[in-house]
Amino acid sequence: MTLWAKLFKINKKSIDFIPPGRWVDLHSHILPGVDDGAQTLEKSLEMIRYASETGITHIVATPHYSDLFPTPPKKREAALKLLKEAVCDAGISIKIIGGWEISFTDVHIKRILNGEDFGISGSRNYTLVELPNGINKASVIEGFFSLMIEGTKIILAHPERNSLIQQDIDLIKELRFREVKIQVDAESIVGVHGPTAKKIAFELLKRDEVDSLSSDAHSLSGYKNYKKACEIVNNNFGKEIINKIINDVPSSIAGIK
Amino acid sequence: MENNSGILENNQKDVKERDFRMYARILLKYAPLIIGITITTTAIAFIYSVMATEVYEAKTMLRIERGSMKVLPGLDNAFYSGGRDYDFFQTQIKLFRSRSLIRAMLNELTSMKTPFSPEGATTEEQKINAFLGKVRVKPVPRSQLVHLCVEDGSPEKAALYANTLAKMYIQQSVDGKMSIVKHYGEWFDSQATAHERVIREREEDFKKFRQDNNIVELNIDLTASKDTLKRLQSQLNDLEKKIAGNDNLGDIKKFELEQAKAEMQEEIKRKKDRIIELDNLSAQYNSFKKKILAAQNYYTILLSRAEEWTSTKDEFDPRNINVIDKAKPPTRPIKPRKTVNVLFGMIFGMILGVGIAFFIEYLDDTIKSPTDVENFLKVPFLGLIPTVSSTQDLAAIEGIVENQPKGTIAENYRAIRTNILFSSDRPVRQLVVTSTGPSEGKTTTAINIAEVMARAGDKTLIIDADMRRPRIHKVITLEGDEKGLSNYLTGNATLDEIIHKSPIETLFVIPAGPIPPNPVEILNSPRLKILLDKMSERYDRIIIDTPPVIAVTDAAILARMADGVIFTVCGGRAHRDIVKRGINGLMKVGGHVFGVILNNVNIYRASYYDYYYYNYYRYAYGYGYREKKVDKKKRKKDSNKKNKDTSQL
Structure with a gap:
C-alpha cells in the first residue's frame, strides 16, 4: 500500500465491525504445550478469554502435524480434554473443537490414506492441510486428488504464505474448482507475514476465493491481529464478505448448526 | 476453466x-x-x-551601433550595405571571425612582442585556424551588445587576446570607413581637375570658332554691321538725292557720283551678306557658350562641395563600435x-x-531458476536447495538433514521427497541421481534424499555407483570394512558383505568399494541387474549415486535399469544446452527423468520465482523476521563451533 493510500485510509471513515452471532475460528494453535502455539494452560486461557471478548464463539484447535511438530494424537487428545475442562471451569462460553493442521508431505498424506482421522471433529471429514516449502504444483494436484478420492475434504491453510501459490495465484481457482476450501490467515491481512502474503491475501479476497478467515493464532497477539484483520476486511470488502468467511462457510465446514 | x-x-x-x-x-x-x-x-x-590543462575564457563586451554619417546626406548606404538591422548585426558578428581580421590581430600581437604561437602551428594559416578555434562571439539577445570570448590556457593571455581582437576589430572598421572618406576627397579633386580641363578645352574651341568666323562678339559684330548698313543706306540716299537735285552737274562729276553710288551699293550688299552670315552663326555660337557655362557651373558646384568636405571631414566619427567592458584575466578556468x-x-x-x-x-545461458528448468529443460521441477551460507563447509551441507532435521533446507529436501513421490505415476523405488557435470551436488543430493526417505520410515538403500570419484563412504560413517559395489560386481563379495548400516536405522549403504580401472565394463556385468532386483525386494527405496552423464556412460547404464533419474543442476553454473543434452541422452537410452533439482540457488539474489522463496524464508512459520535473524545468528555460531570442534579433532 502506498503512503497516499495509507493517508487516504486514515481519512476514510471506517465502518464499525459488529461480530456476527456465530464466529468460527478454523485454525488455531491454542492447545497448551503440544506444538509451537500456546505453551501453558494459562496462556491458552488468556487467548481464549480475549477471543471470547472479541466475539468468537467456536475455536477449532489445530495443532501441527508435521515434520517439525509431529504431535502425537494421544497428546493432542489429552491437551484438548484439559483445555475444554479449563474453559468450562473458567466459565467462558467458547466451544473448543478438535482438529489438526496437517503438513502436506508424503508421510502425513500416507497416514490419512491409511485411515487415521486428522479431520475437524464434527465436520464431514474436513482436514486442514498446509503446503510445505518447496512443493510443486504436480504433487499438490496429485496428492489432493489421492486424498479426495478417499473421501477426505481439504481446507487449504494460508495459501497466501506459500511460495507455490504466490507465484501462481490462479492455482487457487483450480483448487476451489476441485472443492478445496481456502483458509486465509488473519495475520497475513495485517501484514505480519510480509508484503507478498498480504498482497496475495487481498487479491484472493478481491477474487472472492476465500472460504475462511482464521486466526492461526500461536499466542495472544494472534487473536489481537484476528480482530484487526476482521476490521480491515470489513472496511475493504464489506459486511457480507466478512460474515461469509468467519461465520457462514466456516460453520458449515465445521458442521456447526 | x-x-x-x-x-x-x-x-x-x-x-x-x-x-x-x-x-x-x-x-x-x-x-x-x-x-x-x-x-x-x-x-x-x-x-x-x-x-x-585548464582553459580560461576572457570576455569582452562590445556595443555595436548602427551609427550614421552626417557629412553627406544620402551617403550612409555607402558605408552600411544592407538595409535591415539584423543583417547588419550578423555581418558585424561574422566579421569577428574573418581571417583578415585575425591575421591583422596576429601581426599586432607580434608587434606587441607577445606573438601567438600555438603548438603545432607553423604557418600563418595554421595559426589563424588555431586562433579561430579559441574565439566565440555571443550576441546578447535583443540588444546591441556582443560578448567576445577568447579561450586560452593562461588567463592573462586570454584577456590580452580578447582585448587585442576587439581593438583590431574596431580599428579595421574605422580604417574601412576612413578609406571611404579619403576616397571621396580624392574623387572631388580629380573631378575638379577634369572639369577645369573640359572648360579650357571648350573655351579653346570657342576661341577658334570666333577666329575662324571673324567674330569678336556676335551681338556686337551684328549691331555694328547693322549700324554700318544703316549709315551706308542713309549715305546712299543722300548721294542719290544729290545726283537727282543737280542735273546740271558735269558729266565727270556725275560719273564720279555714279561711281560712288555703285560702290556704296556694293558696300551695302556686302554688309547685308555679313549680317546674314552672322545670323547663321549665332546658333553655333550660343551652343558653344552654353557648354562652357554648364561646365563652369558644374565646376563651381564641385569646388563648393569639395570645400564643404574639407571643412567638415575632421568632425566625422566613424567609431560606431565601442568596448563596454574590457576583458580581464579570468580567475577561474571554464575548462x-x-x-x-x-x-x-x-x-x-x-x-x-x-x-x-x-x-x-x-x-549467460546457465540454469539459474525453476523457470529456466521448466522453460528450457521441459522436465518437472522437483525443488531447489538454496546456497548455504559460506561459513559452512561442504561436510556441513552434506549432512544437512542429519545435522539440522528441523532447518529450512531439510524442509526443502522433504518437499523434494514429496514431489518425487507424488508428481509421477510411475513406481519410485530405484532412483538414479546424476548431473551433467562434476561437482554439481549429486552426492549431497543423493545422500540427503536417501536420508529424508529413511526418516520418513521407508527402508532405504543408497548405492555409490560413482566408481570414479566415490564419496559416500567418506560422508556417511559406516560400520565394518569397506567392501562395496565393485567387490560384488567382480564376484569378490556377497550381497550381505557389501551392505553397510548407517547411523540412521532405516538407511543402508552400499559404498563404491575399491576403484576399478574399468567402471563401465563392471557396470555392464549381469550381476548389477541381479543386485538391483534383489535389493528391490528388500528395500522400499534405492538411491543410486552415479558419475556425471556428460563424460561417461555409467549413468546411462544405470538409468536404463532404474525406475527413473533425478538430475541435479548446479544453479548458475550448468549450461542449458549441456544439461538438455544430458537429459536427452538418458531419455534416448530408455531412462525416465523424474525431474530436476536445482542446487546452490542463491535465494537472496535469484530470479523472480525465487523472490517468493526469499519472502517465504523471511516470513516462514510466522515468527516474524527478527526471530528468524536471531535463529540464523545462532546457527552460524553453532556451525562455527562445530567447525572448531572438527578442526580440533
Missing part, C-alpha cells in the same frame, strides 16, 4: 510483473558490477578533470568543467554498467 479470458489477462499482467522483476533482479544481481563501472568512469572523469565531467562520467558509467549487465545476462 469457466473464465479463460480472465486467466489470460491475469497471465499477461503476471508476465509484465515478471518482466519487471526480472529486470530488477538483473540490476540487483549485477549491482556490484554496475556500481564498480560507475565508480571507475566517475574516477576517470574526475582524474581527467584534475589532470586536464575542464569538473562537475559536468564527473556527472557525465557517472551517467555514462551507469548506462555502460547496465548495458554490460544485460549483455552478460544475455550471454
Whole structure:
C-alpha cells in the first residue's frame, strides 16, 4: 500500500465491525504445550478469554502435524480434554473443537490414506492441510486428488504464505474448482507475514476465493491481529464478505448448526 | 476453466510483473558490477578533470551601433550595405571571425612582442585556424551588445587576446570607413581637375570658332554691321538725292557720283551678306557658350562641395563600435568543467554498467531458476536447495538433514521427497541421481534424499555407483570394512558383505568399494541387474549415486535399469544446452527423468520465482523476521563451533 493510500485510509471513515452471532475460528494453535502455539494452560486461557471478548464463539484447535511438530494424537487428545475442562471451569462460553493442521508431505498424506482421522471433529471429514516449502504444483494436484478420492475434504491453510501459490495465484481457482476450501490467515491481512502474503491475501479476497478467515493464532497477539484483520476486511470488502468467511462457510465446514 | 479470458489477462499482467522483476533482479544481481563501472568512469572523469590543462575564457563586451554619417546626406548606404538591422548585426558578428581580421590581430600581437604561437602551428594559416578555434562571439539577445570570448590556457593571455581582437576589430572598421572618406576627397579633386580641363578645352574651341568666323562678339559684330548698313543706306540716299537735285552737274562729276553710288551699293550688299552670315552663326555660337557655362557651373558646384568636405571631414566619427567592458584575466578556468565531467562520467558509467549487465545476462545461458528448468529443460521441477551460507563447509551441507532435521533446507529436501513421490505415476523405488557435470551436488543430493526417505520410515538403500570419484563412504560413517559395489560386481563379495548400516536405522549403504580401472565394463556385468532386483525386494527405496552423464556412460547404464533419474543442476553454473543434452541422452537410452533439482540457488539474489522463496524464508512459520535473524545468528555460531570442534579433532 502506498503512503497516499495509507493517508487516504486514515481519512476514510471506517465502518464499525459488529461480530456476527456465530464466529468460527478454523485454525488455531491454542492447545497448551503440544506444538509451537500456546505453551501453558494459562496462556491458552488468556487467548481464549480475549477471543471470547472479541466475539468468537467456536475455536477449532489445530495443532501441527508435521515434520517439525509431529504431535502425537494421544497428546493432542489429552491437551484438548484439559483445555475444554479449563474453559468450562473458567466459565467462558467458547466451544473448543478438535482438529489438526496437517503438513502436506508424503508421510502425513500416507497416514490419512491409511485411515487415521486428522479431520475437524464434527465436520464431514474436513482436514486442514498446509503446503510445505518447496512443493510443486504436480504433487499438490496429485496428492489432493489421492486424498479426495478417499473421501477426505481439504481446507487449504494460508495459501497466501506459500511460495507455490504466490507465484501462481490462479492455482487457487483450480483448487476451489476441485472443492478445496481456502483458509486465509488473519495475520497475513495485517501484514505480519510480509508484503507478498498480504498482497496475495487481498487479491484472493478481491477474487472472492476465500472460504475462511482464521486466526492461526500461536499466542495472544494472534487473536489481537484476528480482530484487526476482521476490521480491515470489513472496511475493504464489506459486511457480507466478512460474515461469509468467519461465520457462514466456516460453520458449515465445521458442521456447526 | 469457466473464465479463460480472465486467466489470460491475469497471465499477461503476471508476465509484465515478471518482466519487471526480472529486470530488477538483473540490476540487483549485477549491482556490484554496475556500481564498480560507475565508480571507475566517475574516477576517470574526475582524474581527467584534475589532470586536464585548464582553459580560461576572457570576455569582452562590445556595443555595436548602427551609427550614421552626417557629412553627406544620402551617403550612409555607402558605408552600411544592407538595409535591415539584423543583417547588419550578423555581418558585424561574422566579421569577428574573418581571417583578415585575425591575421591583422596576429601581426599586432607580434608587434606587441607577445606573438601567438600555438603548438603545432607553423604557418600563418595554421595559426589563424588555431586562433579561430579559441574565439566565440555571443550576441546578447535583443540588444546591441556582443560578448567576445577568447579561450586560452593562461588567463592573462586570454584577456590580452580578447582585448587585442576587439581593438583590431574596431580599428579595421574605422580604417574601412576612413578609406571611404579619403576616397571621396580624392574623387572631388580629380573631378575638379577634369572639369577645369573640359572648360579650357571648350573655351579653346570657342576661341577658334570666333577666329575662324571673324567674330569678336556676335551681338556686337551684328549691331555694328547693322549700324554700318544703316549709315551706308542713309549715305546712299543722300548721294542719290544729290545726283537727282543737280542735273546740271558735269558729266565727270556725275560719273564720279555714279561711281560712288555703285560702290556704296556694293558696300551695302556686302554688309547685308555679313549680317546674314552672322545670323547663321549665332546658333553655333550660343551652343558653344552654353557648354562652357554648364561646365563652369558644374565646376563651381564641385569646388563648393569639395570645400564643404574639407571643412567638415575632421568632425566625422566613424567609431560606431565601442568596448563596454574590457576583458580581464579570468580567475577561474571554464575548462575542464569538473562537475559536468564527473556527472557525465557517472551517467555514462551507469548506462555502460547496465548495458554490460544485460549483455552478460544475455550471454549467460546457465540454469539459474525453476523457470529456466521448466522453460528450457521441459522436465518437472522437483525443488531447489538454496546456497548455504559460506561459513559452512561442504561436510556441513552434506549432512544437512542429519545435522539440522528441523532447518529450512531439510524442509526443502522433504518437499523434494514429496514431489518425487507424488508428481509421477510411475513406481519410485530405484532412483538414479546424476548431473551433467562434476561437482554439481549429486552426492549431497543423493545422500540427503536417501536420508529424508529413511526418516520418513521407508527402508532405504543408497548405492555409490560413482566408481570414479566415490564419496559416500567418506560422508556417511559406516560400520565394518569397506567392501562395496565393485567387490560384488567382480564376484569378490556377497550381497550381505557389501551392505553397510548407517547411523540412521532405516538407511543402508552400499559404498563404491575399491576403484576399478574399468567402471563401465563392471557396470555392464549381469550381476548389477541381479543386485538391483534383489535389493528391490528388500528395500522400499534405492538411491543410486552415479558419475556425471556428460563424460561417461555409467549413468546411462544405470538409468536404463532404474525406475527413473533425478538430475541435479548446479544453479548458475550448468549450461542449458549441456544439461538438455544430458537429459536427452538418458531419455534416448530408455531412462525416465523424474525431474530436476536445482542446487546452490542463491535465494537472496535469484530470479523472480525465487523472490517468493526469499519472502517465504523471511516470513516462514510466522515468527516474524527478527526471530528468524536471531535463529540464523545462532546457527552460524553453532556451525562455527562445530567447525572448531572438527578442526580440533
